[in-house]
Amino acid sequence: MNNELKAMLAKDLGIHDLPEEAQDQILASLGDIILRSTTTAIFERLNDEQRTQFEQLSADEDPSKIQDFLTQNVPDMPKLMEEEVKKTIARFKQAEDSVVENEII
Amino acid sequence: MNTHPGNGRQGNPEDIRTAIQGAISSEAEMYQALHDLHGDEKAPEVAGVEMTVPTTPENIVTDEDKAHMIEWETPEIPGRKPKEAPLAAALEDSAPAAAAVEAPNPTVSPVERPQTEEEKEAQKKIEAMGRRLAGERQSQEASSGKFEALKKRLEIMGTATRERAEKSGAYTLEKTRDVGEWYKKQPLSKKLLVSAGLLGLASGGAALGGAAGAGIATAAFTGSALQRVLGGAATFIAAEGVLKASSEAYKKGEERTPEEKKRHTIEALALAVLVGGGVVGHAAGNISHDIAKLFNGTPDAKPANPLYSEYVVPPGGTVWKAIEQKLNTQEGFDILSAEQKAAFMNTLKNKLAAMSPAELKAIGISSGDINTLTTGEKINLAPIFQDDKLLAHAATHMQQVAPNSVAPTPFEYPEEGPQPAQVIENSPEKNPVPAQVIENQFNKQSGLTPGSSERPISWNNNGSAAGRVEAHGGTTPGSGEAPIDWKASTVPYSTEMPHNDITNETPAVRIPKSEIFSPYEKMPQNIVPASPEVLAEANKTLQKDLDGLFGRRGFYTFGGNSGVDSAHWKDPKFGFANKTVADVMDAASHPNPSVSGAGIANHTQTLKMKEYLDNVRTYSHLNPAPGEKVSEYIKRAAIAVLQQQK
Numbered sequence: 001m002n003n004e005l006k007a008m009l010a011k012d013l014g015i016h017d018l019p020e021e022a023q024d025q026i027l028a029s030l031g032d033i034i035l036r037s038t039t040t041a042i043f044e045r046l047n048d049e050q051r052t053q054f055e056q057l058s059a060d061e062d063p064s065k066i067q068d069f070l071t072q073n074v075p076d077m078p079k080l081m082e083e084e085v086k087k088t089i090a091r092f093k094q095a096e097d098s099v100v101e102n103e104i105i
Numbered sequence: 106m107n108t109h110p111g112n113g114r115q116g117n118p119e120d121i122r123t124a125i126q127g128a129i130s131s132e133a134e135m136y137q138a139l140h141d142l143h144g145d146e147k148a149p150e151v152a153g154v155e156m157t158v159p160t161t162p163e164n165i166v167t168d169e170d171k172a173h174m175i176e177w178e179t180p181e182i183p184g185r186k187p188k189e190a191p192l193a194a195a196l197e198d199s200a201p202a203a204a205a206v207e208a209p210n211p212t213v214s215p216v217e218r219p220q221t222e223e224e225k226e227a228q229k230k231i232e233a234m235g236r237r238l239a240g241e242r243q244s245q246e247a248s249s250g251k252f253e254a255l256k257k258r259l260e261i262m263g264t265a266t267r268e269r270a271e272k273s274g275a276y277t278l279e280k281t282r283d284v285g286e287w288y289k290k291q292p293l294s295k296k297l298l299v300s301a302g303l304l305g306l307a308s309g310g311a312a313l314g315g316a317a318g319a320g321i322a323t324a325a326f327t328g329s330a331l332q333r334v335l336g337g338a339a340t341f342i343a344a345e346g347v348l349k350a351s352s353e354a355y356k357k358g359e360e361r362t363p364e365e366k367k368r369h370t371i372e373a374l375a376l377a378v379l380v381g382g383g384v385v386g387h388a389a390g391n392i393s394h395d396i397a398k399l400f401n402g403t404p405d406a407k408p409a410n411p412l413y414s415e416y417v418v419p420p421g422g423t424v425w426k427a428i429e430q431k432l433n434t435q436e437g438f439d440i441l442s443a444e445q446k447a448a449f450m451n452t453l454k455n456k457l458a459a460m461s462p463a464e465l466k467a468i469g470i471s472s473g474d475i476n477t478l479t480t481g482e483k484i485n486l487a488p489i490f491q492d493d494k495l496l497a498h499a500a501t502h503m504q505q506v507a508p509n510s511v512a513p514t515p516f517e518y519p520e521e522g523p524q525p526a527q528v529i530e531n532s533p534e535k536n537p538v539p540a541q542v543i544e545n546q547f548n549k550q551s552g553l554t555p556g557s558s559e560r561p562i563s564w565n566n567n568g569s570a571a572g573r574v575e576a577h578g579g580t581t582p583g584s585g586e587a588p589i590d591w592k593a594s595t596v597p598y599s600t601e602m603p604h605n606d607i608t609n610e611t612p613a614v615r616i617p618k619s620e621i622f623s624p625y626e627k628m629p630q631n632i633v634p635a636s637p638e639v640l641a642e643a644n645k646t647l648q649k650d651l652d653g654l655f656g657r658r659g660f661y662t663f664g665g666n667s668g669v670d671s672a673h674w675k676d677p678k679f680g681f682a683n684k685t686v687a688d689v690m691d692a693a694s695h696p697n698p699s700v701s702g703a704g705i706a707n708h709t710q711t712l713k714m715k716e717y718l719d720n721v722r723t724y725s726h727l728n729p730a731p732g733e734k735v736s737e738y739i740k741r742a743a744i745a746v747l748q749q750q751k
Binding site: 006009015017018019022024025026027028029030031032033034035036037038039040043044051071072075081085088089091092 | 248251252255256258259262263266267269270273276277280281284285288289293296297299300301303304649652667
């Protein structure tokens with residue numbers, strides 16, 4: 001990741017005072033959580049028929065077909081992902097505030 | 106336990122030694138420090154063994170040391186000779202010897218003599234080292250504490266995510282777990298790319314807010330190093346990091362094990378999620394391998410960016426046009442609404458307006474006045490476009506003025522002098538859009554090649570209609586048939602249009618298959634949807650096709666942008682929705698199409714719409730009614746085709 005970008009993200013997430021390795025771990029963990037929660041949110045939207053269709057498409061392993069399918073059946077996917085990201089960041093920042101409050105620092 | 110040497114207290118020798126050894130980088134320094142502390146002394150003769158105390162660091166021994174050394178090291182002890190025993194070994198082996206490095210304590214020190222200035226200085230140094238060590242340790246402990254707490258929190262969040270997936274059912278849990286496992290297997294560098302994408306791009310920077318959000322927003326279309334990395338990173342993920350394994354095997358048609366197939370499926374899913382959310386800016390089929398290679402090979406390589414090249418003032422050129430032209434070279438700028446563009450450019454222009462005449466001259470405006478440009482002079486706007494703070498401010502202002510949605514009101518470009526030269530430069534005659542580009546686009550969408558006898562139901566491959574029809578008669582793209590006079594059609598048209606309040610009294614029009622492929626003049630034009638479902642599907646077809654034409658899926662900063670919401674479709678003055686088919690197909694319907702306007706004022710978009718309408722006519726076998734608007738025609742044609750299959 002570009003250092004400039006990482007520094008920006010670290011500053012906004014309030015982890016810029018941590019060592020670089022720690023920042024990397026936290027950023028990677030956040031990515032994992034967001035990706036998984038987003039995937040859950042997306043598949044929660046699909047009914048049985050759509051899931052069957054998805055499985056058939058998946059057999060081709062063509063990302064563009066899968067992407068088309070998801071876009072068609074979850075048309076607000078970008079917004080959905082944005083909400084998941086916001087929620088995750090909010091929860092993370094909440095955790096940070098409580099760290100400060102508890103005077104662990 | 107007191108580990109600070111030199112504080113006059115009896116500390117644990119082990120700790121003191123450790124502290125000093127930690128503070129001092131080499132043994133020589135340690136000797137020097139001790140020497141400074143205790144001075145250069147000549148040892149008295151003890152037990153017949155003359156022990157000298159040289160001033161060199163190798164063997165500095167105090168009286169105390171010697172006293173203690175007598176106990177454990179005498180010439181009688183085989184293999185050990187005082188003269189050869191280095192002090193370090195003495196410290197290593199002897200607690201009393203280690204204790205000798207303590208600062209002299211007026212009450213305890215066996216050496217009862219006042220400290221020399223050098224000793225005091227050395228003691229201060231050691232105390233300072235100790236304090237620094239303690240401070241660093243405290244800071245490390247604090248950081249460590251914060252990190253541990255955040256790690257714990259992330260674990261809790263991860264568990265909550267897993268529990269949510271479990272509650273959603275086995276299927277969702279499996280998919281979530283698959284994606285999670287895919288992510289886990291990626292090297293840290295790729296995880297960080299994906300994470301940056303999710304945090305920054307998918308949220309449009311809005312979720313983060315602050316500098317990061319504005320910075321990412323800025324980077325998306327200003328050609329900063331950030332943008333190159335983001336663009337490169339996103340494409341890299343698609344091109345190399347994710348698709349590689351699956352595409353290679355897929356293309357080669359190799360036999361894959363069930364495990365490989367599953368892995369490829371998971372990769373495809375993860376990529377689809379990332380693409381769908383806008384993390385990856387390019388569809389899987391349109392990967393720029395050049396960018397991927399660039400990112401792969403030399404991360405620091407920066408391709409020449411037209412944003413930073415000089416602007417040569419054409420006749421009638423203005424500062425506004427200069428800024429606009431430069432920004433138009435950046436990917437993503439064209440998808441902004443007119444209001445967003447204007448808001449962004451206004452900020453930059455205001456910056457220029459605030460510059461002194463000398464500053465303006467320095468960037469090439471010889472008059473020193475932004476309203477007076479000289480034809481042919483070269484203006485360097487790079488300082489503006491490299492000012493990250495300014496760009497971030499412009500992005501923030503843009504979001505405040507026109508948030509993430511296409512502005513419905515039209516934008517009137519400000520009148521600044523005579524007809525802009527750039528428009529002339531970008532006229533179709535001078536810069537024709539290669540037909541191949543458009544052809545490939547639609548062919549890619551339809552999955553067909555020109556001249557193929559097969560045609561999908563949907564002329565834009567919306568996937569909503571099943572089956573295929575064979576094309577019999579009618580014009581075919583590239584067939585060489587005479588172009589249609591869209592305005593002079595003689596086929597009787599019905600002005601009755603499908604509408605939402607379908608009643609049972611309206612008879613369904615079912616077109617027998619034998620008539621579907623007859624020449625156009627026999628095609629019934631009165632198309633009424635047989636059911637609400639058909640109408641709904643026709644609307645969906647329209648939306649899907651418009652997404653394909655004008656939409657953007659979560660492009661960088663501005664989330665998703667459906668085709669129906671794009672300025673090219675909706676703009677009241679130039680949007681295609683409000684234009685007749687004849688307007689679009691008539692090449693002279695707009696006097697000065699540019700590459701930056703909306704809808705019919707945009708040369709590229711107009712060509713796209715023309716091609717699309719050609720396809721609609723070809724596959725639906727329907728002519729547009731005189732004065733029929735594009736939106737109505739497309740829907741009517743979709744209904745006709747859908748009902749053919751029912």
